[in-house]
Structures are given as C-alpha cells and as structure tokens.
Amino acid sequence: MRPLDELVAAFRDATLPRAEWTHTAHLRVGAWHVHHHGATAALALLRERITRLNERHGTVNSDTSGYHETITVAYVRLIDAFLATFAPGVALDARAGALLDGPLADRAVLFRFWSREALLSVAARRAWVEPDLAPLLLPPR
Numbered sequence: 821m822r823p824l825d826e827l828v829a830a831f832r833d834a835t836l837p838r839a840e841w842t843h844t845a846h847l848r849v850g851a852w853h854v855h856h857h858g859a860t861a862a863l864a865l866l867r868e869r870i871t872r873l874n875e876r877h878g879t880v881n882s883d884t885s886g887y888h889e890t891i892t893v894a895y896v897r898l899i900d901a902f903l904a905t906f907a908p909g910v911a912l913d914a915r916a917g918a919l920l921d922g923p924l925a926d927r928a929v930l931f932r933f934w935s936r937e938a939l940l941s942v943a944a945r946r947a948w949v950e951p952d953l954a955p956l957l958l959p960p961r
Contacts (some may be wrong), residue, residue: 824913828852832869834876841873843927844920850899851916859900866892883942890944894930894956901958923959932959 822830822840830836831849853862867887874886881887902924906915923929930939933951943949 824848824852824916831873834869834873836873838877838879841877844925847895847899847919847925848916850895851903851919852912854896854899855903855912855915859896862900863893863896866896883945888945889947890934890939890949891930893948894933894951895924897956898924898929898958905958922961929959 821844827836827840827845828849830840831845836845850862850866853866856862857865867889870892871881871887874881879886899919902919902922903915906918919925931953933954933956934944934949935952938944938949938952941949
C-alpha cells in the first residue's frame, strides 16, 4: 500500500492508476482531504479531483457511471465525524488505519442509511439525496 501522502499526490495529479483507485484508496484520500481542508473544502476538492481522475481513466461521469454526489457527500460527512473521535495529537496515518479497520470500510455501509433504489438512483448520483432508511450517523466501532 502506498504511503498516504504519495497516494494523495498521485490522486491530486490524476496520475493514480485505475487499479489503485480502490474503495480503500477512496477512504484514505477522503480522510486526508477532510483532515487537511475541513469537510466543506474537502468536498469541493474531492468532487473536482474524482471527476478529473475518472476522465483520465476513461470513465464517463454520467447518470450511470463515474462520480456520485450522494456517496461522496455521505463519506465526507462520516469521515469528518470519525476523525473527530480522536484526540488532536493522534497522527492522520493512525486515524486512517482505524478507519480502514472499522465499519466505514465496509463497502455496503451506506445501505444502512439508504435503500438500494434511493442510493443508486440518477437523482442521488447528480445531487445530495437524504437517507431514506436511517439518519446518517457514524456506525459504532
């Protein structure tokens, strides 16, 4: 696994190979952005950078593929809440490691909050859609 700063640099420069743009990489990159920029600015940066990386990989950002607004917003909010559970002196690498060892690393975690139909809808891909099953709260560790 690449060191976090190296992963983020490749993501930021849109040189990260498609094979390395995994769910784990999404979470690590998200944690780095939230930690360094705060949730609001991180979301804007991630929105732009994910879209650009997808284009670089030849992935079309459309109603059926590529960038997904609700998933991105949800993870930014959850990662922000997760990072806030640590004492300020805990290193980001340790926080990111705990993130990957916890419930947010489960690829299906968002289905605790959204039905499959709602989360995978065109509307949710285009814009934020409120959860239809449960409030978006950090799952217990």
